[in-house]
Amino acid sequence: MAGSTPDPRSAFQEGPGEPVPSSGSAGPPQPGGHPRRGPGKMLGGTVRVLTALLVAAVMGYPSRRSATDLDATPRTTVTFDELSGVRRFSGHSLNYTTLLLEDERGILYVGARGAIFALNASNVADGSHRTIHWEASPEKRLDCLQKGRNNKTECFNHVRFLQRLNSTHLYTCGTYAFHPLCAAIDADRFTLPARLEEGKEKCPYDPSRGYTGLIVDGGLYTATRYEFRSLPDIRRNLHQRPLKMEESPLHWLNDADFVASVLVRESKDSPVGDDDKIYYFFTERAGEETTSFFDKSQVARVARVARVCKSDVGGKKILQRKWTSFMKARLVCYIPYYEVLRSVCSLDGGSWASTVFYAAFTLSAQWRTMEASAVCRYNISEVQRAFEGPYMEYQDSSRKWSRYDGAVPEPRPGSCITDGSRRRGFNSSQDLPNSVLDFVKLHPLMFEEVQPAGGEPLLVKRSVAYSCLAVDRVRALDGRSYDVLFMGTGDGWLHKAVVLDSGVHIIEEVQVFGEPQPVETLVVSHKQRSLYVGAASGVLQVPLASCARYSSCYDCILARDPYCAWDGRACRDTASRDSTGLVQDVQGGNAGCWSGSGRSFLPWKNRTVLRGDDVLLPCDQRSNLARAVWLLNGSEVPGAGQERLRVGVDGLLVTDTLPEHGGEYRCYGEERGLRTLLAAYSLSVLPELPRAAAAATAGPHTASQVAGDAKVVYVSTIVVLVVLCAVLGIVLLYVSCLEKRKGKYVLGEPRPANAELQTVSASCLRKGREKEEEEDEEELAYPDGCLRIIPGEAPTAATSPVKELPAVVPPPPLPPPPLPLPAELTNGVGALPSVLRKMNGNSYMLLQQDEPLASPLCSASFTEELSKILEKRKHTQLVEKLDESSV
Template sequence: MWGSLWPLLLSLLTATAVPGPSSRRPSRELDAIPRMTIPYEELSGTRHFKGRVQNYSTLLLEEDSGKLLVGARGALFSLNAEDIGDGTHKEIRWEASPEMQNKCHQKGKNNQTECFNHVRFLQRLNATHLYTCGTHAFQPLCAAIDSEAFTLPATFEEGKEKCPYDPARGFTGLIIDGGLYTATRYEFRSIPDIRRSRHPHSLRTEEAPMHWLNDAEFVFSVLVRESEASPVGDDDKVYYFFTERAAEEGSGSFAQSRSSHRVARVARVCKGDLGGKKILQKKWTSFLKARLICHIPQYETLRGVCHLDAGTSAHTRFYAAFTLTTQWKTLEASAICRYDLAEVQAVFSGPYMEYQDGVRRWSRYDGGVPEPRPGSCITDSLRSRGYNSSRDLPSMVLDFVKLHPLMARPLIPTRGRSLLLKHSVRYTHLTGIPVTTPSGHTYDLLFLGTADGWIHKAVVLGSGMHIIEETQVLREPQSVENLVISPTQHSLYIGTPSGVIQLPLSSCYRYRSCYDCILARDPYCGWDPSICGCVVTTTLANRCQMSRTALIQDIERGNRGCEGSRDTAPPPPLKTRSVLRGDDVLLPCDQPSNLARALWLLNGSMGLNDGQGGYRVGVDGLLVTDTQPEHSGNYGCYAEENGLRTLLALYSLTVRPVTPAPAPQAPAAPGSQLTPDVRLLYVLAIAALGGLCLILASSLLYMACLRGGPRGRRRKYSLGRAGRTGGSAVQLQTVSGQCPGEEDEGDDGEGPGGLEAPPPPPPAELTNGLVALPSRLRRMNGNSYMLLRQSDNGVAAGPCSFAEELSRILEKRKHTQLVEQLDESSV
């Protein structure tokens, strides 16, 4: 039922999306389908690490030392980034004592999940030490760890103002120039806060007369060094992404329940903020926040954020993953949106919102704005006017900041639209990396983790995204909790509840031809004509002296460049199939790409359409029903994708007529070809036998007369045929014939004694090609049927069970209407 509602829902999502350009794409184009599907059984090149603990959710990659540091429940690990499963790891056991766990349990917390030491923070503190914090059974602790010895110190620091109590609470943290910037709920049952600690000037957000944060759950934070090459002497800024309860007007249909309506936000603070001198003492003077909108404002929940830059802050962009859940709470989708830093800066330079006590709501502030502009960082212009730090700002500016933390204009995605909309998927984390191709173009490559253990690899193309592949990295469904990319190791590290997985950033070896390589549109993969192979572009320059521009790629269109390339992929072998007239035959052909359309040609020119002429075109084969002589010929299976056609399979099908067995001939008259002497001997022998029969008949007549009377006349003796002799003609049995050994009530072809003569099995060439099929589930446009098991020599394992079962199924499927394309749920 829900499958039929999805087109309507997607239309609703598109119709109610945020304002943007008038030329919007249809919703079906936003719901991108991964081109390749790699199940867990087909993974290659992956490495795994699993200790004796759980929840490997905190990852820190140090490229210089080649280490991947992992924080888990009750332990920390130092892994070899080149191969996390090589067994050379170091481990620190850091568990809460039994006494601490008992106290936690007495507070009403779960002693199976919460009353442990969950490591939530792990970052580089200085050249010699790491800094880590853990929940420690709802009594947070922090510690500085010697990175070389990888051991815990003798003493710990109080962590109640640096780390959350609850392991499930949203948290984000950074160490910037020795200062600790964290955002979460710190104390037990406290309000959310953005704080700076381990710094000469500790700061936090304001709580009175209004809370700057309203039940916030933090997702991500990042430092953007906007001071580098700034013409105005700007300051570096820290950006925070979170969700919180909405308070402003404009909640639409949720106006009556704004207390439960949550919205996505982005906030910023200046790194050089020192707080106010009299007003906003030890509080941020540069805190501002704005609404974050992706696709459907009323249904969005922020799940993950990553940032990318090309070396300068001017090119910084953010990618955010949202979950779109309707009020029915049964239809779920995910959306990906992009936000450029220039657009973020423009929102924070726009008008403010103001809370009006009379009507108890937020509305746009249209009054005068004091100078210097409230919430701005200290620049060269302000320094020239005597404002060298936030402590020098006037009281009226600080009062304005205190009452106007919210911006009036929301932050909408770049080009006013989402990049991707994916139904029935919940993204939990994302990360990305800019990849420069041999042609000099740079593309953003994203890796998206799902709630059921899959990784979607996608490239950003203009105003959309192309999902290159989806990979099942976990056999059992588990949530992807963290993702980290290593360009040096060409690896993606995945943190999950059960362990850490190392996955190659690309698998170009899967593409066997030039067209297959460019159809993937993977920035890491290019076709090398010199070796006729699809290679990783980042390693080719180090291995070969050839020009990188000689590689063939077409990321934008995905279908050009291979016209003059020599493709060494051999053509598929020609397979022969022979079938009796009137029977059904299946010609298998698997489509390697989820985006390809199956095309069947007869004798190289005639296209076959589903449902016409006895043809059924499925996602992995062609079913020819009620075969006739005109069905004989050469069949070619092609994959049509993005304007290209690739040959996948070739078959030669022969339909043979059903030939009746020759009628039995009457035996020749005895003696017709004998010599006269031999003929005389036969006549004498027949005469002697006739006389003997006459004597025997007379004796029987005499005995009958002796036993005359009523009793003797009750029983009659007759000499007749003991039975009917079966004919010599035998019908060949096919997949639609009667099973040998079963009775056929309407058949007179019984053998002696009334038993049916079992016909011999059909010849090997009349098996409809089914002997070549594997004994596994075959799909025809999403409608499945199961082939029965076959023995090694191709004969049915049970007496006629294969022929009888397949006959019944194929007969039933003659009248089954199949859809044109594969249902995505079966991909």
């Protein structure tokens, strides 16, 4: 995608909504997918998603909207070359994926491979950063290599954990070449301590393993596969009661790949004295019945949410130092097997009861022929409902999990200690009866699934693989709060979307990296009004709002960006000034501009073409959601059904023009009922060549004949130039062997074919005459001048220096007569060039003397003496060596 990425909208369409790709290479796939894909691929992808929705309905997963309704198109596309206001930081490391933002302190901490950085949050690129170098030791790297690990990716210290431990220290962990280590860093001094801690219980050994961690009230809660032969686990460290998961007789986790963890302070203002909980999100192998609808031979992977209680201290005799509150439930997005969970983020509206989770999914392995992503929203109430429902039980006979309908002991297994539990004498998990703890060991999985809000996905995006999510809640001018989603893709793009009553509106898609690479981490800063993007190559600071991109009131309103509003003259960030007089319509996207404010008064552009020629009238549509509307002399040009008029996203193409095609053309962008003038043209169609052009020709010629004659002239000129070069070569060869005066002119002693030629400086004439006066007795003098070698490309006929050619060389032919063409036709297609352009041929050299040659060129004395002179002057040579092509 780097460099000159073709415009993803450059294709003509036969009708609205049916893009036809242009010929040639389509370029790399874009995250939106909609502009570049032909109708077949688009239809195939839509059919697959529709099939998935149909299967979802059959399996009991209803959806009120079709896949095409859920597949939102980004309104605008911003390529890498169009980016503005983005700051970048990159040191000598890789994998800048662990980010910790301390907004009030104005510091962004970054954990990378072999280094930890402290950046200025207001400007990550100002150069004021501090660095801790934390490379793996050579001994550990050698040990890692001897174990068969990859010395280019794995045998390094990848910083995987970085969070605030207390008011004075940060806590960090790294893989350290498959020997994990952790350390407490003094935040003020920003240096590593002299002694590091063992990290096998806190950090994964493998940098590619899924991992998540939180520090809650001094305790370290992590989830990953900690050792090569160990099972995935959720553990608590840095706590007086370390805990981990039970492994027998049932594994609570089945090849789990962890994605995220979230703390929910459910004890705050709790009427029942509930406990705080940590929620874990991951993907694991499914064990339920009917695990795979499409491919029975494959084990399906499903998304899960699990929880533990912060005050859990394990059991007294059973589940000692093990979790007694662990429960997990399936997380569904209501399209079968969008079950590979990629990212999770959360928001609360000021209280834990309003907490919502946003999750991004991609297709599982069963859908190899299609790439798509889904985004779902979950309320905390739905998660709680699943954990308060029926349990599942593992059946040894079928080796599957199925619903458990037996008796459930009291207090409820897996629940936290509440005021009701305390009144019954259960003040901690160690007071729970053995029956409850035995039940917890065998029933970690819940029967109820966690359903998304509204019963369907917020977004289903074709041809995109979302890799991470971040969310921000913005209060708009209408008094409502809107959730703004930032979604990073696997190929270096960023989608910005707003959640509306009608669904998700993608405001823009931005190419934040020139080289395709996954967006790994996203962090929102309210104070800096920035989004921090972490990836393999560096850290980016992207403004939350880019309101300056919207040049008119209609453009600003149609963007439906909660960060932006129109102030009467420009589109402004709503946080930059008082909201008085600002106009915004996030929900509708088409109200607020006064009459005429959407019209732009553009200068007319004149176009003149000959009858029968083609003409393209460009009309740049910045919005992918807008429809081009063309008016010819006040009447709308239909987009389809016209043989000679083709309306495309690039403009209007008129083929085989007729006189009646002349007139005034206006191009409007129509979106949500609003029209904005984008271009205006005055087209003139000439029935024949103008008189001036006709007089210049020998007779009446048609346009095709003129073009043919021009080609003949060009070819003739090229042939003449080739012949001239051949004649020059012959003449120079003849002159070099012709004896006119004493001595020889040679370029040097005979050398192999690959030897470089030495040249005599232009000042040798003066020095040669001084030499003649001083050494009268010798017969070496060249008062008639010196040989000069002038390298360079062959000049064109219009610029060749005729006066510098030797006298024996015939003068070049006269330049070709002007082409019998009229003035340049402004038809947008491009007329033939009026002069012969410079050709990329082989370079040649011009041999030139200041005075005519008269001495013979076959004397050996001159050769010897010239060699002596060159030997004396080789250290003061002023002329650079000629390149091989010039010689």
